Amino acid sequence: MAGISIQSLHKQFPDGTVAVHEIDLEINDGELFVLLGPSGCGKTTTLRCIAGLETQTSGDIRIGDKLVNDLRPGERDIAMVFQFYALYPHLTGRENIGYPLRAAGVPKAEAEARIDAVARTMRLDGLLQRKPNKLSGGEQQRIALARAMVREPQAFLLDEPLTNLDAELRLDMRTELKHLQDRLGATMVMVTHDQVEAMSLGDRIALINDGRLEQVGTPLEVYDRPASLFAATFIGTPAMNILPVEVDGGALRGPSGLRLPIPAGLPRVDGLVAGVRAEWLSIAPPTGGGGGAARVVAREALGDETIYAVDMGGTRVHVRTPPTVRFDAEDTVDVTFVGTDPRVYHEVSGKVAA
Numbered sequence: 107m108a109g110i111s112i113q114s115l116h117k118q119f120p121d122g123t124v125a126v127h128e129i130d131l132e133i134n135d136g137e138l139f140v141l142l143g144p145s146g147c148g149k150t151t152t153l154r155c156i157a158g159l160e161t162q163t164s165g166d167i168r169i170g171d172k173l174v175n176d177l178r179p180g181e182r183d184i185a186m187v188f189q190f191y192a193l194y195p196h197l198t199g200r201e202n203i204g205y206p207l208r209a210a211g212v213p214k215a216e217a218e219a220r221i222d223a224v225a226r227t228m229r230l231d232g233l234l235q236r237k238p239n240k241l242s243g244g245e246q247q248r249i250a251l252a253r254a255m256v257r258e259p260q261a262f263l264l265d266e267p268l269t270n271l272d273a274e275l276r277l278d279m280r281t282e283l284k285h286l287q288d289r290l291g292a293t294m295v296m297v298t299h300d301q302v303e304a305m306s307l308g309d310r311i312a313l314i315n316d317g318r319l320e321q322v323g324t325p326l327e328v329y330d331r332p333a334s335l336f337a338a339t340f341i342g343t344p345a346m347n348i349l350p351v352e353v354d355g356g357a358l359r360g361p362s363g364l365r366l367p368i369p370a371g372l373p374r375v376d377g378l379v380a381g382v383r384a385e386w387l388s389i390a391p392p393t394g395g396g397g398g399a400a401r402v403v404a405r406e407a408l409g410d411e412t413i414y415a416v417d418m419g420g421t422r423v424h425v426r427t428p429p430t431v432r433f434d435a436e437d438t439v440d441v442t443f444v445g446t447d448p449r450v451y452h453e454v455s456g457k458v459a460a
């Protein structure tokens with residue numbers, strides 16, 4: 107297996123569209139690395155450049171120590187699994203998996219042994235004699251992954267590999283993919299627009315917006331310390347609250363007098379907003395003390411937790427509470443910050459201020 111290094115990757119299509127803007131990425135050997143971002147942000151183009159299916163306008167791509175800029179896809183020693191995993195309909199599962207080995211001229215006995223080993227890993231024994239139309243979507247997906255694995259490539263590139271599956275199967279396949287990756291120690295780069303998938307699967311996530319890298323980090327880093335307003339609002343459900351704030355002595359003052367601690371090193375400038383996760387706030391009956399006064403607008407009871415939407419002087423704020431906290435619409439409550447530090451951003455540039 108091998109890491110993948112990308113330097114100043116830039117891709118402009120002939121019609122002038124710049125899909126990827128000078129992106130740098132260091133993907134570690136054995137890492138499950140996720141490219142996450144909204145539709146059209148350039149994830150797939152980045153992946154296709156790594157695969158060699160698209161030629162970058164400029165920049166370097168290395169797989170292991172090898173510069174692969176001028177290598178054709180087949181020479182890059184990577185396997186790509188697409189959202190639409192096209193299996194050959196007239197071939198059995200076994201023949202589908204073995205196809206790349208046959209194409210590469212691997213001797214039959216060795217090929218059979220490798221197919222058996224991969225089928226065991228993917229728990230496909232018993233399904234190998236069936237043709238694709240006799241396999242479920244999830245089983246077809248596993249055959250497609252097995253076909254990619256059987257060549258023992260240096261790295262796997264996965265483009266929305268779970269998108270076509272129903273919710274339950276998706277969950278199973280997520281677990282399966284994670285186990286598989288752990289077991290193989292394989293370097294995997296996966297594209298998804300699904301933040302839950304990215305958070306649950308990724309060792310690290312690269313968040314891309316409009317062809318540019320917004321942030322690279324572990325799921326927790328990206329969740330707790332979003333590097334930009336875009337990152338703050340893209341990741342998490344509900345999205346991070348973005349609250350107008352002013353520096354007020356030794357604290358930040360938000361809507362309705364909500365007080366927040368000042369993160370170290372915050373510049374004393376105007377035009378700041380604070381990013382506050384719903385679980386960094388709590389609500390309680392009003393005491394007339396230091397909390398920010400708010401009116402309950404809506405309550406969403408999710409069983410294990412409840413999400414309140416409250417109005418704080420015209421700003422809608424989400425608060426996550428245990429299910430035992432019960433208020434009704436129109437109740438007056440106090441909102442208190444119970445997190446460590448809010449994130450603070452420059453409102454106009456969206457860049458982090460502290």
Ligand code: ATP
Nearest residue numbers: 119121123125144145146147148149150151152299
């Ligand atoms: P999605 O999640 O919808 O697949 P994506 O993040 O993978 O989106 P890309 O497919 O990489 O996005 O596309 C990035 C941008 O490049 C988009 O604006 C897209 O319209 C544009 N694009 C992609 N392929 C071409 C092409 N061959 N010619 C011109 N523009 C293209």
